[in-house]
Amino acid sequence: MVFISSLNVPLGYETPLFPGLYWALSGAPAKYLYYPHDIWVFTIYWALIFFLAAYIIVGCGCAASMALRRSRMPKLVVRTGVFAGLEPLLVAALYALMGAVQGAIAGTIIGVILAILYRAGSLTMNVWVPFCWGLAAILYHISSSYSTSLLLL
Known part of the structure; x- marks a missing residue:
């Protein structure tokens, strides 16, 4: 059995470039x-x-739904103002922003815990x-959203 310790970093070790998958x-x-x-x-x-990938996909779907609703029911959806035609794009951008924030928070928490555990x-x-x-973080995030959406219905 070979035990690889993080305290024994090999000579000439360089951190792999991201993504570094093999x-x-x-x-x-x-x-x-x-x-x-x-x-x-x-x-x-x-x-x-x-x-970001998950939130951008959902945000684009929401933006497409908003844009198609406006074209199907023009009399019901009358908007005027500065952002009259930009709502779908703003919604998609907001989804991307929220995905980035949640990804950064989840990645930081998981990364710090992993670093501490592997170092210990x-x-x-x-x-x-x-x-x-x-991948596990976003899958958990998606699966936990279903129980919330069922409560709202």
Whole structure:
């Protein structure tokens, strides 16, 4: 059994470039994160990518729905003012902003906890771990939204 300690950083170690993912089945050498800052940064990046992707998709769907409603029922939806035609774009931008904020918060919390746990255990982290935690965070976020939407109905 080989024990890899994060306290024994290999000589000449350089932090892998983001995303740093490798395909293990092809025989590519494994990439590891040794420093807590790197663990935190990789986790934030993946959480931001997943949260922004999900929120931008939902925001574009909402914007399309708003734009199509206006074209289907022009007499019911009469808007005047400075932002009369920009509401769908503003809604999509607001969704993207909220996705970025929530992704940064979730990525920071998860990244700090992971860095502390791996440092306390003196373990190295594979570069796939932040990817999996970012994916798990958005999947949990999506699944927990269903119970809220059922309560609203």
